[in-house]
Amino acid sequence: MATFVTxxxxxxRAPQSTSGNITPAEGGVVVHHVDAVKVARADHADCAAQVRxxxxxxxxxxxxxxxxxxxxxxxxxxxxxxRGEYVRTAAQGTTQGNDDWxxxxxxxxxxxxxxxxxxxxxxxxxxxxxxRLRSSGGAAQAITGHxxxxxxxxxxALYTRVVSGEVNPGGGPLPYPGVTFRQSPATVHASVATWxxxxxxxxxxALTVDGQYGPGSDAAxxxxxxxxxxxxxxxVGPTTWGTTFA
Numbered sequence: 557m558a559t560f561v562t563x564x565x566x567x568x569r570a571p572q573s574t575s576g577n578i579t580p581a582e583g584g585v586v587v588h589h590v591d592a593v594k595v596a597r598a599d600h601a602d603c604a605a606q607v608r609x610x611x612x613x614x615x616x617x618x619x620x621x622x623x624x625x626x627x628x629x630x631x632x633x634x635x636x637x638x639r640g641e642y643v644r645t646a647a648q649g650t651t652q653g654n655d656d657w658x659x660x661x662x663x664x665x666x667x668x669x670x671x672x673x674x675x676x677x678x679x680x681x682x683x684x685x686x687x688r689l690r691s692s693g694g695a696a697q698a699i700t701g702h703x704x705x706x707x708x709x710x711x712x713a714l715y716t717r718v719v720s721g722e723v724n725p726g727g728g729p730l731p732y733p734g735v736t737f738r739q740s741p742a743t744v745h746a747s748v749a750t751w752x753x754x755x756x757x758x759x760x761x762a763l764t765v766d767g768q769y770g771p772g773s774d775a776a777x778x779x780x781x782x783x784x785x786x787x788x789x790x791x792v793g794p795t796t797w798g799t800t801f802a
Contacts, residue, residue, distance in 0.1 A: 558629070558677070558684035559638045566604040569611060571622035571639070578644040583656030583746070584698030584733060585686045586648055587718050588625065589711040591665035596672035600632040606663060607636045620646045626658040626693075633677030635685050641693030649706030653746065658695050658707070660685040662714055671713035681720060687725040698733030699724060704749035704767060719754055721801065729801040730754075737792035740772040748773070751792060754800050755780065761778040 590610070597603050611623040618624075624647040625638040638661075639645060649660035660682055664672040689695040701718045702710035717723055721730040733747035749767035756763055761776045774790040781788045784799050792800075 558633050558635045558681040560684070560688075561604070561634050562626065563637045563640075563737045564629075564738040566607050566636050567747040568608070568623070568637075569615065573621045574639070574643050577655070578642060579656050580642075580658055580693055580695040581691070582696065583653075583658075585626075585658045585660055585689050586653065586700050586702055586705060587682060587711050587714060587723060588647060588659055588661040588702045589664050589714055590661065592667060592709065592712070593665050594670070595665040596631045596663060597678045600630065600634065602619070602630065603634065603663060604636065606630075614646070618646075620702075624659065625661040626689060628661045628663055629678055629681035629685055630663045631673065631675045631678045633675075633681050635681045636689075641689060648702065649708070654708040657700070657746070658689045658693060659691070662711065664711075664714065666712060667709070668713050674714065674717065681718065683725045688726070696734050697731040698735075698747045699730060700746045700750050704746040704753075704765075707751070709753045710739070719750060719757075719801075729798065730792045732797045737769040737773070737777075739769060739771060739790060745769075751797065751800060759800070 584796055597606055602685050607628055608787055614620045614624050622639050627638045628636040645654050645659045648654050648657055666672050701715045702708055721728055729752055735745050737743040737748055748769050749765050752763040752765045755761040763772055763776055777792055778790045
């Protein structure tokens with residue numbers, strides 16, 4: 557199990573302000589990474605300084621009230637306390653994303669072709685962070701990547717670990733987010749983007765990955781349901797979601 561590092565232990569600055577205006581039951585947890593270059597520290601003794609540097613940048617350069625993330629995970633299996641539970645993030649790039657979703661940031665970086673080594677200890681720490689945010693912070697079951705909320709490659713090579721369900725504390729496929737996708741009125745939710753991405757990469761569709769369940773998504777869903785012998789209703793509920801990610 558990952559080791560939890562409190563703000564006092566890593567030498568955090570006091571936040572300038574905190575906001576409890578967050579509704580995590582409407583969202584879930586977003587997985588991030590630090591940068592498009594390799595950043596993982598070889599020696600764990602350097603990780604606390606790295607987290608302090610991220611906090612300083614967010615507060616001094618970006619003008620944010622604190623480090624952007626709820627928690628941060630390192631490749632050595634440690635989870636650093638960020639803003640914590642029931643505090644609004646500044647990480648997702650959208651107002652709704654910050655209102656409804658927590659953020660766990662891996663202290664890794666790079667591109668999909670040249671990325672820091674994704675260790676089992678890192679995955680364990682991310683799982684631990686997600687579990688904390690669910691059990692102590694009221695987060696919904698949904699797990700998404702930053703790219704599902706905002707135009708970014710983040711979290712690059714880690715994204716396949718998200719979509720596969722590997723970072724899910726309960727194991728198995730990516731859990732159903734608790735939201736039924738439908739065309740009318742069109743569901744707008746970050747997990748729609750996760751589903752659209754999976755439909756493209758695993759089932760041969762060519763959907764626009766935009767987080768909006770419009771006519772194209774509805775038609776693809778009906779085709780997929782027919783192929784799999786499911787009820788053809790165009791709704792992505794627990795059964796269709798589970799079959800998509802099986």
